[in-house]
Amino acid sequence: MRKVFVIGIGVGNPDYVTVQAINALNEVDVFFVMDKGREKEDLVRLRKEICERYIKDKSYRTIETIDPPRDRTASSYEPAVRAWHEQRAGIYERLIGQELGENECGAFLVWGDPSLYDGTLRIIDRIIERGTVAFEYQVIPGISAIQALAAKHKIALNRIGRSIHITTGRKLAEGLPNNIDDVIVMLDADCAFKAIDNTGIDIYWGAYIGTEDEILVAGSLRERMHDIARMRAQAKGRKGWIMDTYLLRRSKQQ
Numbered sequence: 001m002r003k004v005f006v007i008g009i010g011v012g013n014p015d016y017v018t019v020q021a022i023n024a025l026n027e028v029d030v031f032f033v034m035d036k037g038r039e040k041e042d043l044v045r046l047r048k049e050i051c052e053r054y055i056k057d058k059s060y061r062t063i064e065t066i067d068p069p070r071d072r073t074a075s076s077y078e079p080a081v082r083a084w085h086e087q088r089a090g091i092y093e094r095l096i097g098q099e100l101g102e103n104e105c106g107a108f109l110v111w112g113d114p115s116l117y118d119g120t121l122r123i124i125d126r127i128i129e130r131g132t133v134a135f136e137y138q139v140i141p142g143i144s145a146i147q148a149l150a151a152k153h154k155i156a157l158n159r160i161g162r163s164i165h166i167t168t169g170r171k172l173a174e175g176l177p178n179n180i181d182d183v184i185v186m187l188d189a190d191c192a193f194k195a196i197d198n199t200g201i202d203i204y205w206g207a208y209i210g211t212e213d214e215i216l217v218a219g220s221l222r223e224r225m226h227d228i229a230r231m232r233a234q235a236k237g238r239k240g241w242i243m244d245t246y247l248l249r250r251s252k253q254q
């Protein structure tokens with residue numbers, strides 16, 4: 001039976017790769033690498049570095065495929081993402097069915113953790129639903145941007161007995177949720193933090209966390225938001241891409 005690993009590789013520092021992930025890497029015959037285009041070249045390179053560093057005495061093949069771009073002009077976000085996943089499911093299905101021998105093991109290396117803002121597991125479910133190729137699969141957790149952010153700022157994410165909320169820049173633009181004092185924001189290309197009511201809010205921000213380009217800023221949102229937006233734009237201009245995550249925290253007095 002074909003086997004597929006979905007392996008979380010952490011968010012940038014090869015030291016974030018777990019022992020379980022290393023053991024899985026050493027079983028893999030074929031790595032499927034989706035090339036997402038210009039700004040993601042660095043990320044593809046890191047995946048290759050991880051394989052070279054951790055795989056000992058095992059030969060493997062790497063199959064690179066172009067990841068189809070998502071339609072960013074579509075008026076409705078969720079149907080556009082679903083259509084994109086469907087397109088990718090077709091590609092992954094072909095990779096597993098045609099590039100993997102009957103008893104071989106393949107792997108998708110997922111940035112951070114596969115359970116968090118990543119389509120790979122939904123795509124695998126879709127391929128299983130289609131039922132055209134038989135395989136078993138296993139998911140290996142990785143260190144997500146959220147865990148890396150918290151470690152770098154040396155903070156616990158929740159306050160005692162309280163909830164935390166994980167969201168995107170797109171959702172934050174609708175406003176901070178009520179009754180939640182700790183909100184983690186990912187996938188924010190537009191600095192949505194600049195437009196919310198910033199009274200009594202602190203921000204813990206990190207870009208390129210775990211890499212040599214890492215930038216960390218913490219402080220009052222009102223005082224730091226323009227600095228963060230400026231640093232973000234400069235870093236993106238310099239490198240061609242940026243990934244940043246932040247925690248917004250209502251101070252205890254509020």
Ligand SMILES: C[S@@+](CC[C@H](N)C(=O)[O-])C[C@H]1O[C@@H](n2cnc3c(N)ncnc32)[C@H](O)[C@@H]1O
Pocket residue numbers: 011012110111112113114115116117118143144145146185186187188206207208209210211243244245
């Ligand atoms: C498509 S999501 C993938 C999340 C990933 N699966 C995880 O577990 O962190 C991409 C978002 O993750 C966050 N991210 C990923 N890597 C990061 C890093 N090294 N530093 C800061 N944020 C990062 C950013 O918010 C980025 O927009």
